[in-house]
Amino acid sequence: MNRVLIIAEHSNGKLNASVAKCVSCAASIPDAEIAIAVLAGDGGAVAAEAAKIQGVARVLHVRNPANEPALAAVLAPQVARLADGYSHVFGSSTTFGKDLMPRVAALLGAPQISDIMAVESPTRFKRPVYAGNAIATVEAPAGPQLVATVRVASYQPAPAGEPAPVETPEVDATLPTHTRFVSVSGARSDRPDLQTAARVVSGGRALGSKENFALIQRLADRLGAAIGASRAAVDAGFAPNELQVGQTGKIIAPELYVAIGISGAIQHLTGIKDARTIVAINKDAEAPIFEVADYGLVGDLFTLIPEIEKQL
Amino acid sequence: MRRILVALKRAIDFNVRVRVRPDGQGVVTDGVKMSTNPFDEIALEEALRIRERGGADEVVAISIGPDEAQQQLRNALAMGADRAILVRTNQAIEPPAIARVLLVFVERESPMLVILGKQAIDDDSNQTGQMLAALWQRPQATFASKLELTDTVARVTREVDAGLETIEVDLPAVVTTDLRLNEPRYIKLPDIMKAKKKPLDVTDLASLGVETESQLRLVRLEPPPQRQKGVIVKDAAELVAALRQKGLV
Numbered sequence: 001m002n003r004v005l006i007i008a009e010h011s012n013g014k015l016n017a018s019v020a021k022c023v024s025c026a027a028s029i030p031d032a033e034i035a036i037a038v039l040a041g042d043g044g045a046v047a048a049e050a051a052k053i054q055g056v057a058r059v060l061h062v063r064n065p066a067n068e069p070a071l072a073a074v075l076a077p078q079v080a081r082l083a084d085g086y087s088h089v090f091g092s093s094t095t096f097g098k099d100l101m102p103r104v105a106a107l108l109g110a111p112q113i114s115d116i117m118a119v120e121s122p123t124r125f126k127r128p129v130y131a132g133n134a135i136a137t138v139e140a141p142a143g144p145q146l147v148a149t150v151r152v153a154s155y156q157p158a159p160a161g162e163p164a165p166v167e168t169p170e171v172d173a174t175l176p177t178h179t180r181f182v183s184v185s186g187a188r189s190d191r192p193d194l195q196t197a198a199r200v201v202s203g204g205r206a207l208g209s210k211e212n213f214a215l216i217q218r219l220a221d222r223l224g225a226a227i228g229a230s231r232a233a234v235d236a237g238f239a240p241n242e243l244q245v246g247q248t249g250k251i252i253a254p255e256l257y258v259a260i261g262i263s264g265a266i267q268h269l270t271g272i273k274d275a276r277t278i279v280a281i282n283k284d285a286e287a288p289i290f291e292v293a294d295y296g297l298v299g300d301l302f303t304l305i306p307e308i309e310k311q312l
Numbered sequence: 313m314r315r316i317l318v319a320l321k322r323a324i325d326f327n328v329r330v331r332v333r334p335d336g337q338g339v340v341t342d343g344v345k346m347s348t349n350p351f352d353e354i355a356l357e358e359a360l361r362i363r364e365r366g367g368a369d370e371v372v373a374i375s376i377g378p379d380e381a382q383q384q385l386r387n388a389l390a391m392g393a394d395r396a397i398l399v400r401t402n403q404a405i406e407p408p409a410i411a412r413v414l415l416v417f418v419e420r421e422s423p424m425l426v427i428l429g430k431q432a433i434d435d436d437s438n439q440t441g442q443m444l445a446a447l448w449q450r451p452q453a454t455f456a457s458k459l460e461l462t463d464t465v466a467r468v469t470r471e472v473d474a475g476l477e478t479i480e481v482d483l484p485a486v487v488t489t490d491l492r493l494n495e496p497r498y499i500k501l502p503d504i505m506k507a508k509k510k511p512l513d514v515t516d517l518a519s520l521g522v523e524t525e526s527q528l529r530l531v532r533l534e535p536p537p538q539r540q541k542g543v544i545v546k547d548a549a550e551l552v553a554a555l556r557q558k559g560l561v
Binding site: 104181250296 | 324329339406436439444446451453467471472473475478479482490492527528531532540544547548561
């Protein structure tokens with residue numbers, strides 16, 4: 001029996017969409033029993049949501065005002081306690097999971113495998129290295145615990161199922177006060193979330209300015225798509241950092257990815273290679289983005305975007 | 313002495329097109345340019361800026377790796393680090409062991425801050441800083457895009473999925489850097505000459521008595537599956553028609 005504990009990411013009373021993808025990954029481990037830990041200030045609704053993911057055997061709901069907003073240093077000692085008796089402790093490879101899980105691993109004295117993209121056995125996993133230019137198959141020792149993050153772009157979300165029981169274990173851990181939340185700012189919008197959207201329209205440096213980037217927003221709205229950006233566009237201030245797609249930004253796997261004015265640096269391609277269909281629009285016919293695009297359109301984006309809108 | 317410890321990793325240069333070796337046990341490194349992991353260079357730049365504005369007295373660069381990593385440490389000294397430490401080993405070492413080794417030097421040097429890259433661009437693990445912070449039982453501020461210091465506290469803006477998060481951590485603490493924290497300076501020729509006179513201590517890893525045996529085993533390395541090159545359409549109408557046919561718009 002492999003007992004997998006998944007640490008749930010959530011915010012504003014909602015479970016993060018990556019959690020159901022982690023469940024899919026965990027469910028691909030043979031003979032797995034899956035539990036989800038929800039550590040929250042309140043978290044009742046989040047725990048109920050987590051319990052309804054198919055394949056989940058139980059939810060461990062830990063309520064503590066110190067748990068919200070989430071801070072890795074505060075959560076880690078609690079997760080380390082909850083992990084007792086579990087063979088695998090998983091988190092999403094979101095910034096939440098990337099921040100938290102290594103701290104948990106160190107407290108447990110366990111190794112960590114980052115960005116699992118495939119499960120080969122309970123101890124053998126595939127993960128990308130060198131910005132996705134190589135895929136490593138890695139074997140963890142049998143016996144001790146294993147901590148991992150799950151590359152969410154590699155998995156479909158597990159469907160809804162019958163609700164699993166929610167337990168409220170006591171967690172006896174000393175919580176540090178050396179780390180304090182101050183604020184979070186992000187453009188909250190009604191647009192689909194970049195990491196889980198079925199369609200994404202991304203803009204690059206060729207947009208030329210923040211004002212011109214509105215063209216991307218307009219097309220995205222027409223398509224019901226999320227907005228992304230290349231690192232160059234973010235560095236130039238055309239788009240906020242949370243929209244960056246690529247090795248050091250978000251790794252995404254939408255049904256449709258439209259790259260506009262993006263040349264396609266390897267670091268950007270790393271973030272989109274799991275997209276089902278890639279469309280590239282660029283005036284440079286030699287741009288590397290065309291090497292991976294299913295449909296390429298060579299020309300001036302300022303002419304082509306309005307033409308596309310007209311066709312929609 | 314208010315000291316900042318910066319950890320640097322020697323890694324394949326970010327401009328190199330990495331190729332998997334035919335035996336599947338590594339990547340081609342013969343004749344390949346090696347550099348300091350770019351995120352670690354940003355870490356060093358940040359430490360230097362803090363010292364230059366009077367927020368620290370000394371910047372110490374440390375690397376764990378082969379003898380050749382002295383090149384990266386000499387570069388760090390040329391950029392402006394005051395001294396450097398090489399923990400020499402030819403073994404490939406995993407983040408938990410790196411964190412244990414760094415902890416030895418953290419205890420020796422008592423830094424107010426340890427700054428390092430959020431990940432190395434070779435193994436892309438994104439683990440070492442968080443693990444060090446846990447073992448040290450101190451705060452971590454990962455993925456930093458802004459760092460402000462007082463005598464006792466660091467206020468760090470972090471690049472997170474939701475946008476920018478700001479946290480406050482008591483010192484000493486571990487900070488890991490994201491790309492937009494700063495742009496590292498270029499090294500000037502006179503600095504390279506000056507760096508030759510700065511101290512670079514070499515310690516053999518084995519002499520530290522730290523458990524560094526690998527826990528994970530690389531079974532094989534393979535090139536990623538390639539996407540098929542698609543078609544070039546002639547205009548917007550043909551593009552939209554193709555997408556419509558696939559049910560994508």
